[in-house]
Amino acid sequence: MAEQPTFFLILSALLFGLGATGVAVRRNPLVMFMCIEMMLNAANLAMLTFARYPVVMPPGGLGGPSDGPVFVFVVMFVAAAEAVVGLAIIITIFRSRQNVDVDDLSAMRG
Amino acid sequence: MDNALLFFLGALSLASALGVVGSTQAVYSALSLTVNLLVMAVLFLFLGAEFLGLAQILIYAGAVMVLFLFAVTLLAPREETLFKLTGHPQRLLGIFVGLVLAITLGALMVAFPRTPPSGPDGTIQGFGKLVSGLYVLPFEATAFVLLVALMGAVVLGKKELNG
Numbered sequence: 001m002a003e004q005p006t007f008f009l010i011l012s013a014l015l016f017g018l019g020a021t022g023v024a025v026r027r028n029p030l031v032m033f034m035c036i037e038m039m040l041n042a043a044n045l046a047m048l049t050f051a052r053y054p055v056v057m058p059p060g061g062l063g064g065p066s067d068g069p070v071f072v073f074v075v076m077f078v079a080a081a082e083a084v085v086g087l088a089i090i091i092t093i094f095r096s097r098q099n100v101d102v103d104d105l106s107a108m109r110g
Numbered sequence: 111m112d113n114a115l116l117f118f119l120g121a122l123s124l125a126s127a128l129g130v131v132g133s134t135q136a137v138y139s140a141l142s143l144t145v146n147l148l149v150m151a152v153l154f155l156f157l158g159a160e161f162l163g164l165a166q167i168l169i170y171a172g173a174v175m176v177l178f179l180f181a182v183t184l185l186a187p188r189e190e191t192l193f194k195l196t197g198h199p200q201r202l203l204g205i206f207v208g209l210v211l212a213i214t215l216g217a218l219m220v221a222f223p224r225t226p227p228s229g230p231d232g233t234i235q236g237f238g239k240l241v242s243g244l245y246v247l248p249f250e251a252t253a254f255v256l257l258v259a260l261m262g263a264v265v266l267g268k269k270e271l272n273g
Contacts, residue, residue, distance in 0.1 A: 009219040011120050017212025022131035024204025034143045048157045055222040070245045077252045081259035087181045088266035
């Protein structure tokens with residue numbers, strides 16, 4: 001098998017691409033949200049891989065390669081907050097329109 | 111053994127990702143996403159981030175997925191007609207963009223010059239030292255973001271926004 005970071009990085013890139021495809025192809029905002037979560041997770045996987053197998057860093061930076069988990073942690077919580085607010089918006093839209101299809105929704109105002 | 115397990119996990123994660131993108135029912139997408147997130151947690155463990163692997167199960171596979179399933183079952187969206195590519199040129203374009211993104215990102219990330227592997231301190235101890243030391247401000251900002259999201263959800267959930 002190739003060296004391990006290659007495996008993780010390629011998997012991460014494939015997942016990110018699949019997520020982007022889903023956001024572009026699907027018309028259901030719930031599924032689009034799921035695809036966004038998948039993309040964020042792919043980014044997390046890449047960050048943890050870079051923390052485990054560090055690249056050559058330019059000198060003079062503040063942190064070190066072992067700080068990757070902190071960034072993953074922040075991304076995780078931002079994703080959770082984004083899911084909460086996004087789903088609340090979708091449910092609010094559904095309550096006023098009885099329809100959730102992004103092709104029919106082009107404006108945020110009621 | 112390790113390699114076989116890793117390849118199996120990778121295949122499972124890609125298959126469940128395809129399930130998220132390709133299911134016509136939103137519930138199936140949500141369940142596939144749960145599988146994907148759990149596999150990702152195992153991959154985090156492989157990368158030596160024990161705390162984040164467990165946090166992934168708790169936050170994503172627990173809290174976020176419950177929220178998603180709740181929303182999906184509440185809205186009960188209609189079945190989508192997928193892959194009717196004729197008349198929807200943006201869908202073909204979306205697939206193309208996804209492919210290009212995956213290839214360029216993968217090539218870019220693999221091409222970085224590497225130092226020999228040095229395991230990070232992925233345990234809760236090393237993580238706690240970072241979060242209470244150099245990164246104490248971003249950590250507090252994360253807590254603030256969660257508070258704002260909570261308040262936003264309450265405001266959006268009220269019956270009348272101007273009431």
